[in-house]
Amino acid sequence: MKIKLTEEQYNRLLVENDKDFLDGQVNFKHIGNKVTPFIVKLFNILKEKCKDCPFDKMMSMIKNDFALTEQEATLLTYNFNNFNAKNSFIEDFKEVLGQPLVYYGKFLYDMNIPVYGQVNGMIDGWAEGYGTSYVDFLEQIGNGDVEIIADWSGRVDADTYDVEWSVDDDYAQDQVSDIWHEYDEDDLSDFIDRVSIG
Amino acid sequence: MKIKLTEEQYYRLLVENDKKFLNGKVEYPHIGNKVNKFIVKLFNYIHQKVGPFTRSNSDDIRDIITRDFGLTRAEAELLRHNYANFSHDTDTDDFSEFIGADLEFYGELKFNTRIPMSAYIHGTMDGYVTGYATSVDDFIDKLEDNSWDDVDTDWVDDIESYPEDAEWEIDTDYAGDSITDEIRDLKRQGDEDGIIDRIEIMQ
Numbered sequence: 001m002k003i004k005l006t007e008e009q010y011n012r013l014l015v016e017n018d019k020d021f022l023d024g025q026v027n028f029k030h031i032g033n034k035v036t037p038f039i040v041k042l043f044n045i046l047k048e049k050c051k052d053c054p055f056d057k058m059m060s061m062i063k064n065d066f067a068l069t070e071q072e073a074t075l076l077t078y079n080f081n082n083f084n085a086k087n088s089f090i091e092d093f094k095e096v097l098g099q100p101l102v103y104y105g106k107f108l109y110d111m112n113i114p115v116y117g118q119v120n121g122m123i124d125g126w127a128e129g130y131g132t133s134y135v136d137f138l139e140q141i142g143n144g145d146v147e148i149i150a151d152w153s154g155r156v157d158a159d160t161y162d163v164e165w166s167v168d169d170d171y172a173q174d175q176v177s178d179i180w181h182e183y184d185e186d187d188l189s190d191f192i193d194r195v196s197i198g
Numbered sequence: 199m200k201i202k203l204t205e206e207q208y209y210r211l212l213v214e215n216d217k218k219f220l221n222g223k224v225e226y227p228h229i230g231n232k233v234n235k236f237i238v239k240l241f242n243y244i245h246q247k248v249g250p251f252t253r254s255n256s257d258d259i260r261d262i263i264t265r266d267f268g269l270t271r272a273e274a275e276l277l278r279h280n281y282a283n284f285s286h287d288t289d290t291d292d293f294s295e296f297i298g299a300d301l302e303f304y305g306e307l308k309f310n311t312r313i314p315m316s317a318y319i320h321g322t323m324d325g326y327v328t329g330y331a332t333s334v335d336d337f338i339d340k341l342e343d344n345s346w347d348d349v350d351t352d353w354v355d356d357i358e359s360y361p362e363d364a365e366w367e368i369d370t371d372y373a374g375d376s377i378t379d380e381i382r383d384l385k386r387q388g389d390e391d392g393i394i395d396r397i398e399i400m401q
Contacts, residue, residue, distance in 0.1 A: 022333060074330065106328055106347075107337040113325030113351045116318050119364060125313035126398075127377050130275065130306055133220065134394055137307040141381055148373045150313045150366075160319065160361040165353075168320065172349040176327050180342040192334060196326075 021103035026197055028072050035079075035099050042066055043080050043093035055081070071105055071198060078104035108196040114168040114175065121158025125150040219303035224399050226273050231303075233280075233296045240267055241281055241293035251282035272305055272401045279304035306400035309393070314376055316369040321359030325351030 018032045031039065042062065050061050055077055062073040079101045083090060090096070129146035131137030140146055183191045216232050218225045229237065244262055248255045259281060263274035280301045284293060329346035331337035340346050384393050 078330075078332075102332050104330060104332050107331050107334070108326045108328045109337075109341065110324070110326050111349075112322045113349060114320065114322055115351070115357055115359075116320045117359075119317055119319050119361065120369065121315045121317075121366070122312045123315050123366070124310070125368075126308040126310045128306060128308045128400070130279075130304060132279075132302050132304050134307070134397055137309070137397065138381060138393065141309060142378055144374045144378065146309075146377075148313060148368055148370065148377070149308075150315065150368055156315050156317075156364075156366050158315070158317075158361070158364075160359070163319065163359075165321070165323075165357060167325070167349060167351065169349065172327075173344070176341060176346060176349060177344055179327075180338070188334070188338070191338070195334060195337065 021101075021105075022197065026103065026105065028069070028075070030068050031072050031076065031101075033101050033103075035093070035096050035101060037097065039076065039101075040093045040097055042076065043083070043096075046080055047084075047090070047093070051084075074106075075101065075104045078102065105198060109179065109191075110194045110196070111175065111179070114171040115165045116168045117163035117165040119158050119160055119163055121156040123150050123152075123156045124154045219301075219305075220399065224303065224305065224401065226270065226276070226401070228269050229273050229277065229301070231301050233293070233299045233301060235297065237277065237301075238293045238297055240277065241284065241296075242291070244281055245285065245291050245293070250285040251278070256282075270401075275306070276301065276304045308398050308400060309377070309381075310396045310398065311377055311380060314369040314372045315366045316372075317364035317366040319359055319361045319364045321357040323351050323353075323357045324355045325349065 018034050020027045021033050027033075035043075045065075046058060046061065050058050053061070058080065059070075059073045059077045062068055062076050063070060066073075068076070082102060083093070083096055083099075087096075125148065127141055127146040127148050129137060129140045131140055179191075216230045219231050233241075240263065243266070244259055247262060248258050251259065256278065259278045260271075260274045263269050263277050264271060269277070283302060284296055284299075288295070327341065327346050327349045329337055329340045329348075331340055381393065384390070
């Protein structure tokens with residue numbers, strides 16, 4: 001028997017499959033988007049061995065003991081904590097079998113990053129100090145008892161090609177805070193074009 | 199009566215005049231290289247006003263010399279230094295006893311060199327901000343709340359930088375070391391004349 005579907009029903013079915021997250025934009029190799037018997041087992045073991053562990057430790061246990069990817073472990077750790085938060089007395093995770101998993105993963109927004117680097121150079125100048133003779137003055141230079149003065153009318157000879165650059169974190173943080181103001185809340189398509197998932 | 203001098207004697211006489219310091223390289227408009235009556239009067243005046251030289255009246259002494267006697271700053275530095283020397287050596291309040299004594303040169307000198315500089319330059323490059331979220335909307339909320347994870351770049355693209363905007367500063371620590379090293383190297387090479395050629399006496 002064949003079943004006829006409208007385009008809308010077909011698309012909905014695609015979205016409602018048990019593999020994908022975020023309208024089909026993400027799927028994982030070893031887990032789907034619902035709690036399976038495997039995930040029940042994993043959650044039960046996690047509860048037994050690592051119930052009060054920090055997020056990172058839970059994640060690394062899932063990754064190592066169940067041979068899952070970092071992304072899968074991140075999502076499962078988030079969902080394990082989520083189920084625990086919602087149902088504080090889960091004895092056995094069988095009771096959440098078949099329930100949807102919430103997507104939780106890394107998002108990335110492309111932007112221009114401010115960077116800075118230290119450069120060094122040389123300029124003409126002089127060391128200046130008081131002395132009773134040349135020898136006395138040289139001794140003062142040796143002792144560092146002189147003032148070093150650059151001739152600012154000259155040009156600094158510098159190598160700007162060999163700079164060790166770093167991200168300018170403070171400025172970058174300000175820029176990230178401003179991202180939100182760049183977009184119209186009702187039309188986020190331009191924003192979404194610059195977002196990658198995973 | 200004429201006195202004949204050898205060339206050496208003539209040059210020695212030039213050096214041994216009563217005007218110049220440092221083998222004839224420095225002379226001042228108002229003072230010579232020996233204590234004369236004017237300088238005795240000046241020293242006595244200072245002594246009467248502020249007493250013997252101390253570190254705390256050092257600036258006052260220089261100001262008295264320039265203001266009350268109309269001498270240059272360089273002359274004041276030299277006379278203050280010598281007043282300190284003479285007043286250190288004696289309890290006297292009359293400096294007539296030093297008339298004719300040599301004044302010791304004391305002045306500002308400068309050694310011309312290359313100064314190490316440093317500056318920060320700024321630029322931009324392609325990169326990204328990352329954060330963990332359950333959806334694009336959730337990610338937007340996290341960006342807005344500043345609860346994102348990291349800002350980073352793959353460091354593969356060119357950096358657009360603006361070296362012309364660098365605000366240069368003297369690399370003070372390195373500058374001190376580099377001048378000391380330079381002097382030591384020149385001395386090691388026996389090039390003392392080379393050092394002296396690069397020293398200027400400020401007047």
